[in-house]
Amino acid sequence: xxxxxxxxxxxxxxxDVTLPEPSWCIGHESTPGDRxxxxxxxxxxxxxVFHGHVFDTTGLVEAPFAELPGGGLGASVGLLxxxxxxxxxxxxxxxxxxxxxxxxxxxxxxxxxxxxGVQ
Numbered sequence: 280x281x282x283x284x285x286x287x288x289x290x291x292x293x294x295d296v297t298l299p300e301p302s303w304c305i306g307h308e309s310t311p312g313d314r315x316x317x318x319x320x321x322x323x324x325x326x327x328v329f330h331g332h333v334f335d336t337t338g339l340v341e342a343p344f345a346e347l348p349g350g351g352l353g354a355s356v357g358l359l360x361x362x363x364x365x366x367x368x369x370x371x372x373x374x375x376x377x378x379x380x381x382x383x384x385x386x387x388x389x390x391x392x393x394x395x396g397v398q
Contacts, residue, residue, distance in 0.1 A: 290315045303339055315344045321355075334358070337368075 284300040288307060293315045304320040322339030335358040342351035353362040356371065363371065391397070 288318055289313075290318070298343060301341060304341075316342070316346075318342065318344055 284302070284304075285297055286300045286304075286307065287295050287297040288309050290296050291312045291314055296315055296318065298318070301320055301322075303322040305323050306321055307319060308321070309318070320339075320341040320343070324336040324338040326333050327335040335356070337354055337356045340351075340353060340355045340362060345351040347353075349364055353364055354368050355362045356368075359371075361367075
């Protein structure tokens, strides 16, 4: 069995803080003057890419010392500028499904119009 990973980060209010690092964590954004409550574990982003353009990124995050619901564990959604819980992520996915259906409807309408169909 492998040893649990730990990370030591400098903080302005608690000095060097050593804490467990989740297996999904790929890095931290830490700057001098950060407080312990600012520590943030970040996972790999899931990207929404179309024709080479990144429209949105979503990834796991955890702020282990922040006083947030769920212990500061959630998914950061760039498009919204918010961190969501599992219910919020499912709601977002459902909204994208609905949007995708509406886009398909527009594609069908456009196809009909381009084929000389009824306007």
